[in-house]
Amino acid sequence: MVEQAARRIVEKLVAAAPAGWTRAVLGCTARAGGASLTGAYFVPGTASWRHPVPSLFPELRALAGALRAAGGGESTTLEIECRPSGEYRLVASADTITSLRGRGGGFQVVLDPDYRLPEPGFGQEAGTAAPAGDPELAVARFRAYLERRAAILGRPEQLPPPASAAALDEAERRIGRPLPADLRALYSIADGDGVGFEHRYLLGGMAWMALKSLVTVHADQRESAWYSWELAWHSVVFDTDPADTVRRCDGHPAWLPFATGEDGNYLAVDLAPARDGRPGQVIRMGRDYNRGPAYVADSLTSLLGRHLKELEEGAYEEEDGYVFPLEPGRRFGPERIIGEIPDEVPPALQAIHINDATGPVDLAPLLAAPSLRLLHLNSGATADLTPLRALPVESLRVTLDGGDLTPLEGHPDLSSLSLGTTAPIDIAPLRTVPNLRGLDLSRAEVRDLTVLADLPDLRYLALTARQWTALVDEGKAPPTLAAARLADDEATLDEALAWSDRIGLDTGGALRFTGTLGTEGG
Missing domain, CATH: 3.80.10.10 (Ribonuclease Inhibitor)
Structure with a gap:
């Protein structure tokens, strides 16, 4: 099955080749959900970028599936080289190496799959101020807010029945911490703002989620997202405005999303604020805040007061039976x-x-x-x-x-x-x-690379093949590495596998075979 799938790719590469080509190289990293593709035909006297390989994603997915069925892992990196004669060579490796061609260059390996870079927010000084939320005031403002909205719309808005005390207790048990008193008080009035599949979008155009949804989303969002070493090694979680109010994290177990933009973004209450924050403060988090959350208000009580004031001052839009308070413009990230x-x-x-x-x-x-x-x-x-x-x-x-x-x-x-x-x-x-913890010296000429062995907690290192060879030959590869990159875009997968082996990764499961169109494979 693997050889048949590879031959189909080679046949299409040969059929689509430009005049005068001498060889073609195709690279791919494939997973169950999709595949990347890089490659080119080499024509003497012209640049390779002028002759890209055709789009072969269905064929590559079929080849990756055959490799998985033959004992591969969740991710497969492969390389096919073929020539006008029909001769070709396939090299494939499962779950050991990732091609970065077209997005940084070279190859990457993970030496310690369980290691994650620490986020600064977990080491920040904790806030000691008391909560700013007031459950009685929050309820009064919420009722006044609903009345004002009803006056604008000419009718009251239907809301679901309240959440029971037992349901609130069970939600807090599953979350592992109590809800802020003002948020709990609002759930005692209505279990979110949705009836059936219709939301009222009460909170600045965001849908207030039912208690069950809050619990489910919290379980999904409580951990920081991991974006692979390719992105994570030099990423930064930025500070909020005002500074030191919210922890500098992608996610946190004490952030409880309670309203959704239905686009991967949420309003959440923060129960573990940074030094100058207050427990129960409202933040924005989610898809567009992956480089750090945004501060909204010191409490849900204050946010309701802001929305009520916006309606009273006419700072709102009415559209298709909905009322949206107009908030000041906001950025999705730092300045x-x-x-x-x-x-x-x-x-x-x-x-x-x-x-x-x-x-x-x-x-x-x-x-x-x-x-x-x-x-x-x-x-x-x-x-x-x-x-x-x-x-x-x-x-x-x-x-x-x-x-x-x-x-x-x-x-x-x-x-x-x-x-x-x-x-x-x-x-x-x-x-x-x-x-x-992260270092890329592939653009530098370094007098003594063996210094790298003395860096106390280096976890990611990118070097050229020449630099890696000099370092490994001296036996000075940093012992703390969790991931590494071979920063040579022209390196073949075979060369990358040999490099991986030298820095301590087992590449014995790599698959290699050759063949010629019209004959049996060797």
Whole structure:
């Protein structure tokens, strides 16, 4: 079955080949839910990107299914190379290596599948203030809010019966903590705002969920999402506005979603606030807040007061029998800049992607942004990292043209670094960076790579094949690695498997076979 599926792909590659081609290479990482595809025909005298391989997703899914049936795992990375003669070679590996061609380049392996990078929010100082919610005031505001909505619509809105005390107790048992008193009081008036499949969208255009839905969604959302090492190694969870009110996490067991935008976003009450927050405060979380939640109000009581005031002041829209309070505009993430450093740097800036620099970049103006967490210098270079001493940058991508890494010595916040250089550099200062867990040196010329073995908690490392060889030959691969990348886009899967084996991953289950169209496979 595997050979038949591979031959069908080779037949289509040969049939669609451009004139003058000498070989074609197709790469794929396939899972049960889909497949990625990269590849090209090689024609002497022309660039390979001008000759992409055809879309063969149905055939690749069939091949991946045959490989799984033959004993493969959930994910299969494969590579097929063929020539005009009909000769071809298939290399496939299950659950050990991922191709990153077309999105970063090279190959990635996971050495410790159970390890997850820590999120800063779980180490933040906890808030000690009392809850701001008031159940009696919340009930009074909610009833006044309903009355005002009824006056606007010319009729009262139907709501479901209240949740029983027993149902509320059972929900709290399953959640593992009590509901805020004001939210519990509202469930004693109505079990959400939906009757059948119709919601009233009472809370700023979001549907107030029934108690059973709250419990179900909480179980699904209580853990932080994991986006694979490809994305996670240099990711940042940003702070809220106001700062230090909500923990810097993707998810938390003490966040209880109670209203939904029906788009993967939620309003939630936060029962474990950061230092300057209050238990029961309302936050936004979910699909569009995967780089950090957003602060909404110090309590549901306050949010109801805000919505009531908006209706009283005429700040609402009425559409198709629904009333939507008009809230101030909001961002789905932190204040960030994409482009170049502006003449006036916003003090609240947390992320900047410098994409338009053509000459040396002076980072000193960024000192005006004392909360800067992410700095990616994607074009141009800098000669001086000194401004970073005073900034809480966690994710840094930079190219050094002169200068050195001494300004990063002892940096308490830096957790990921992607470094490029125009001259050999000493990475010894990185020994003193206590939270450095992700490092990409594939764009750098490093004087002594063996320093990497001394980094206290390095979990992700990206190097070129030449760099990996030098490091492994010295027996100095960092012992703490949970994931690694071979950052050579031209490397073959066979070469990547040999590299994986050298850094400690068992690749003995890889499948290899050759064949020629019209003959039996070898």
